[in-house]
Amino acid sequence: MSSNTPSRDSFTNKFGIIAAAAGSAIGLGNIWRFPYVLGENGGGAFLLVYLAFVLIIGVPVMISELLIGRRAQLNVFGAFRKLAPGQFWYLIGVMGVGAAFLILAFYSVVAGWTLHYVYLSLTNSLAGNTPGGMIETFENVQATKGLSVFWTLLFLGATAYIVRSGIEKGIEKYTKVLMPLLLLIILILIVRSVTLEGASEGLAFLFNPDFSKITSDVVLEALGQAFFSLSIGMGVIVTYGSYIKKSESLGGTALSVSLADTLIAVLAGVAIFPAAFAFDMAPNQGPGLVFITLPNIFNQMVGGYFFGLLFFVLLTIAALTSSISLLEVVVAYFTEELKLKRKRATWIAAGITGILGIVCAFNSSVFNVFDKFSSNILLPLGGLLIVIFVGWVIGPTMPREEIEADGRKAHYYKGFLFIIKFVAPVAIALVFLKGLGWI
């Protein structure tokens, strides 16, 4: 524990950190964003590229972030300043804090829609709605700005309340029970979805890759989605790494979190696409996809009222455990670097995000720019700098020491080093420059 941060906590056990990091990773990114981006980018081929990126880039970047955080015992900004004094690497932290603001802004809007769907489910307002009616319902929510703003701010307020009181760990206790429950509901949804008439077309869309669909743009979208879904490239994992005990395995943590996150995303796809095709809805609907597709399934299953309500409640909670981690990045920076009190730091951060969130709720172009700019540009750029930092800047001894601090030999270390030195930087840079049309 470093002397200038006497109040640092650490997670008490292995499951604590995995639950927290998985809580950050699993959220709207898996259930809302993954299916909609996959739907817009050609289906199965996107899935393959996505999986490859999670494995080759996502896991190594996550290990890198964990080891930086655990070694420095600081927020993302302070961590880079401490590990590379007098150099510009702390800019990764600055970018991370910026990304946290942008992501939290549009994320709160989507979580706001989710809250509205909790309300609609509770009042049984979606029952009997036709597929066309579902689209209308969603468009109404988006168009009724006051309503969107109300739910957005409510969600953000709840996030701020939890972060301010420092009760995230209390929440994690529930997460351990509620996330498996979310998984269970998705499995139940899958059973209903794949038994709908016409469902096989949706499965083919998801699992039969059409390689002609792969363009540089699709590849960039897959990279951005991998970063977004794993919560990497901006310091969330650095911050969480700073709370992990030396006795925990960093590689094991990164692998478990990435696997859980990917499993939930793919299963969400298996629930959504068969239904989308069965109900004759275009898979490239955009950000409304999950909200217009799933209620149709609930309408066609026994206990649909109950499952629908539970699903949206759990999705809100999954979103909360992610938004908490985003706000935590900003608050850790404000308290440790700008020396603000936690309470004040939280409300200032939430206030700024609230304003940005209102802009996103009012203007879908701003929403899209925030969404794409943060996922496809800021996060991969952050990831690129992080792997260069670990691979080339801090020298080979420290990463190894930190990874093996749990007392076990990391047999994968050579491979890891090769990836973060060569494979990941080149891959990210290429995808990035090509996707942006610069090469």
Ligand code: PHE
């Ligand atoms: N990974 C989260 C999700 O999938 C979103 C997130 C992105 C959280 C970046 C933190 C940092 O919902």
